[in-house]
Amino acid sequence: NAGVMQNPRHLVRRRGQEARLRCSPMKGHSHVYWYRQLPEEGLKFMVYLQKENIIDESGMPKERFSAEFPKEGPSILRIQQVVRGDSAAYFCASSSRTSGGAYNEQFFGPGTRLTVL
Amino acid sequence: GQQLNQSPQSMFIQEGEDVSMNCTSSSIFNTWLWYKQDPGEGPVLLIALYKAGELTSNGRLTAQFGITRKDSFLNISASIPSDVGIYFCAGQPGTSGSRLTFGEGTQLTVNP
Numbered sequence: 001n002a003g004v005m006q007n008p009r010h011l012v013r014r015r016g017q018e019a020r021l022r023c024s025p026m027k028g029h030s031h032v033y034w035y036r037q038l039p040e041e042g043l044k045f046m047v048y049l050q051k052e053n054i055i056d057e058s059g060m061p062k063e064r065f066s067a068e069f070p071k072e073g074p075s076i077l078r079i080q081q082v083v084r085g086d087s088a089a090y091f092c093a094s095s096s097r098t099s100g101g102a103y104n105e106q107f108f109g110p111g112t113r114l115t116v117l
Numbered sequence: 118g119q120q121l122n123q124s125p126q127s128m129f130i131q132e133g134e135d136v137s138m139n140c141t142s143s144s145i146f147n148t149w150l151w152y153k154q155d156p157g158e159g160p161v162l163l164i165a166l167y168k169a170g171e172l173t174s175n176g177r178l179t180a181q182f183g184i185t186r187k188d189s190f191l192n193i194s195a196s197i198p199s200d201v202g203i204y205f206c207a208g209q210p211g212t213s214g215s216r217l218t219f220g221e222g223t224q225l226t227v228n229p
Contacts, residue, residue, distance in 0.1 A: 004159075033216065042123075042205055042219035043160070056216060091159050093217075106217060108152075108159030 002027065004094050004109035005074075012115045013082050021077040021112045025094030032075040033093040033106060034067060043091060049075060082116045089113050123206050123220030130196055131228050138204060138223040139190040146208030149182050149189040150217065154203045163204075164191070196227050 035043040049069035069075040093106035152160035166182035
C-alpha cells in the first residue's frame with residue numbers, strides 16, 4: 001500500500017512563473033491537507049480539502065495561491081507568479097474518512113522543495 | 118492564532134543518554150502529537166495523545182499530555198545514533214478532520 005505521493009520532489013521556478021505541486025493521498029483516504037515549511041521552522045497549515053470541497057483555507061495566502069482536490073486525480077496546490085519568499089518545502093498529508101471520536105492520523109508525503117530564482 | 122513553544126531548539130547528547138523536550142501552548146488542544154522528521158522527508162508520527170494526563174510509551178519513547186491541555190513532553194531513553202533528527206510537537210483542536218499546529222522543532226544530535 002503506497003504512502004502519500006508528492007511530485008515533483010524538487011521544483012525550480014523563476015520569479016513570475018507558476019508552480020504546480022501534486023499530491024496523491026494514500027489509498028482510501030479522502031482528506032488532504034497542505035502545509036508549508038520554511039527552513040529551520042515548523043510546518044504551517046495552509047488548506048484542508050475533501051473531494052471537490054475546500055473545508056478550511058484559513059492558512060492560505062489571499063493572493064496567488066489556490067488548491068483543489070478533484071473527484072478524479074491528485075490534489076493540486078497552485079502558486080501563480082511565484083516570488084522568492086515562496087521558496088519552501090510544501091508537504092501534503094492525507095487521512096481517512098472521519099468517523100467521529102477516534103483520531104484519524106495524518107500521514108505525510110515526502111514534500112516538494114520549491115526554489116524560486 | 119494558536120502558537121506552540123517548543124524547547125529546547127537543539128540538543129547535543131552522547132549515545133546512551135536520556136533526552137527530554139517539551140511544548141507549551143497559549144490555548145487548549147484536545148490532541149497532542151509528536152513527530153520526527155529526517156532530512157529531506159516528511160514528518161512521521163511517533164506518539165499520539167488523546168486525554169489530559171495521559172502517559173503513553175512507544176518503545177524507548179514516552180510522552181505525556183498535560184493536565185491543563187496546554188502542554189506536552191517527550192522523553193527518549195537510552196538514545197542511539199538513529200534518533201538523530203528533528204522532533205516536532207503538534208496540537209489538534211479536535212480529534213479528527215482539522216488542522217495541526219506545529220511547534221518549531223527540536224534538532225537532536227547524538228554523538229556515538
